[in-house]
Amino acid sequence: MSDLTLRPKGKWASLTLTVAISTVCLGIACDSQMLKAHIEPINKTNVLDENSLKLQLMVSVVKNNLADLTTAMERLTPLLSRDNVPSFFFENDLFDLIAQNLRVAERALRDDKESAVYAAEYKILARAIAKARSVASLNSSIISQSKNIPDTYESDINLQGLKTLVAYSTDRLISSIS
Numbered sequence: 001m002s003d004l005t006l007r008p009k010g011k012w013a014s015l016t017l018t019v020a021i022s023t024v025c026l027g028i029a030c031d032s033q034m035l036k037a038h039i040e041p042i043n044k045t046n047v048l049d050e051n052s053l054k055l056q057l058m059v060s061v062v063k064n065n066l067a068d069l070t071t072a073m074e075r076l077t078p079l080l081s082r083d084n085v086p087s088f089f090f091e092n093d094l095f096d097l098i099a100q101n102l103r104v105a106e107r108a109l110r111d112d113k114e115s116a117v118y119a120a121e122y123k124i125l126a127r128a129i130a131k132a133r134s135v136a137s138l139n140s141s142i143i144s145q146s147k148n149i150p151d152t153y154e155s156d157i158n159l160q161g162l163k164t165l166v167a168y169s170t171d172r173l174i175s176s177i178s
Contacts, residue, residue: 095140102133
């Protein structure tokens with residue numbers, strides 16, 4: 001018995017998947033006010049075919065959506081680091097869901113054969129996805145660390161000896177680098 005793998009066919013499959021995932025992630029994290037895309041002017045100095053124009057427009061929209069998503073998540077990072085975090089963030093780890101979806105988008109974009117043809121546009125998109133994924137992963141990690149209270153153990157360690165050991169190790173590390 002063989003495993004059946006479904007892969008989207010067509011020239012725009014991975015880019016369309018990336019657009020869909022970024023839109024879903026944006027919808028998960030933001031209100032409808034953040035769904036406004038700010039389209040940057042297209043470079044008119046080069047003679048571009050219709051596919052290039054469509055691709056630039058799509059990349060511009062997705063990049064701006066991802067920038068809005070990243071900004072919204074970055075604004076939440078200091079809030080998540082406080083003691084009195086709203087319980088909503090602990091009940092639904094949406095940041096983890098966003099990070100997982102953006103990883104899928106990164107893989108789809110990386111595996112796309114068209115990326116060699118439109119390398120500049122794909123690089124812009126890959127950076128925007130990576131930045132948003134990084135912020136989502138950071139926020140998810142903060143939530144995860146806040147949920148899990150570490151075990152504490154009694155110890156008879158000599159704190160002054162520990163400080164001396166740390167200072168000695170730090171000095172050795174600095175001297176080995178110099």
